[in-house]
Amino acid sequence: NLLITTGAGVYEVTPAGVVVETEATDVSARFIEEVSASVGGASITMNKTVGTSSSTCATTDSVTVDVGTRVYFCYEVFNTGNITLTRHDLVDTERGTILNDFPFTLVPGASAFITASSIITESTVSTGTWTAREPSIPATATATDTATVIVGEPSITLDKTVGTSSSTCATTDEITITGTTTVYYCYEVTNTGPLTLTRHDLTDSELGVILTDFPFTLIPGASAFITQSAVITQTTTNQGVWVARTPGGINTTASDTATVTWDGPTAVD
Numbered sequence: 001n002l003l004i005t006t007g008a009g010v011y012e013v014t015p016a017g018v019v020v021e022t023e024a025t026d027v028s029a030r031f032i033e034e035v036s037a038s039v040g041g042a043s044i045t046m047n048k049t050v051g052t053s054s055s056t057c058a059t060t061d062s063v064t065v066d067v068g069t070r071v072y073f074c075y076e077v078f079n080t081g082n083i084t085l086t087r088h089d090l091v092d093t094e095r096g097t098i099l100n101d102f103p104f105t106l107v108p109g110a111s112a113f114i115t116a117s118s119i120i121t122e123s124t125v126s127t128g129t130w131t132a133r134e135p136s137i138p139a140t141a142t143a144t145d146t147a148t149v150i151v152g153e154p155s156i157t158l159d160k161t162v163g164t165s166s167s168t169c170a171t172t173d174e175i176t177i178t179g180t181t182t183v184y185y186c187y188e189v190t191n192t193g194p195l196t197l198t199r200h201d202l203t204d205s206e207l208g209v210i211l212t213d214f215p216f217t218l219i220p221g222a223s224a225f226i227t228q229s230a231v232i233t234q235t236t237t238n239q240g241v242w243v244a245r246t247p248g249g250i251n252t253t254a255s256d257t258a259t260v261t262w263d264g265p266t267a268v269d
Helices: none
Strands: 002-006 009-013 019-025 044-051 062-065 069-079 085-092 096-106 111-120 124-134 139-151 156-163 174-177 181-191 197-204 208-218 223-232 236-245 251-262
Touching: 044 062, 044 124, 062 069, 069 085, 069 096, 069 124, 069 139, 096 111, 156 174, 156 236, 174 181, 181 197, 181 208, 181 236, 181 251, 208 223
Parallel strands: 044 139, 062 139, 156 251, 174 251
Antiparallel strands: 002 009, 009 019, 044 069, 069 111, 085 096, 085 124, 124 139, 156 181, 181 223, 197 208, 197 236, 236 251
16 A cells, blocks of 8 residues: 555555545645654664583673683673664674674564683673664664673682591590590681682691692582591691692692690600
């Protein structure tokens, strides 16, 4: 059908001139001006997320990782307008141009995503800008979003205790014995940082090396312990030093001491 005007009004008519509907009357409507359909019609939003999985888009826009970690950025665009968009550009402030005039038909209400990866050596905040177009109208829409990657610092605490039971860790770091006694030292490490720790060393000033490059996954907030026995014949204060490492090789160290007081006859060699 056609839209026509006369001095009396605006009408929808068939090609044969039959009036289908009167749109307006009693108006001065002599001219029709072509207006781009893109006005108020093209609209997009974008959600940029970041994570460490290559198989799925992350659900958050911030992640804390070890130095040297490969992270995966996900850029998901949504067509929130009423115009189909067929060409796409995507530029990131850190990664540069990701898409340039990329052909993809994004109908109203639909979404699409693309991922890009980077090896992170320092904390960064980056912004992605998605521009979608329909050249035939023309229509253009743009959206931006940011994501943050924090290079975290590992951190641990060590709690060293000493007691006479082999079945459980003691709750104190000092005991008194009255004769030659086997005591049990407990070294409990807690991951107080944001990074997972995967390798561990433990040395004691009196007992020597207890762990060397021991493989154990200690996630943030978790704890683990190991015990070591010794026969004590004199007052002894010794220090344990725990060194834990991230997969990227960053070390964190903690130490603690325990004391066994001899309250008996002097030991004789």
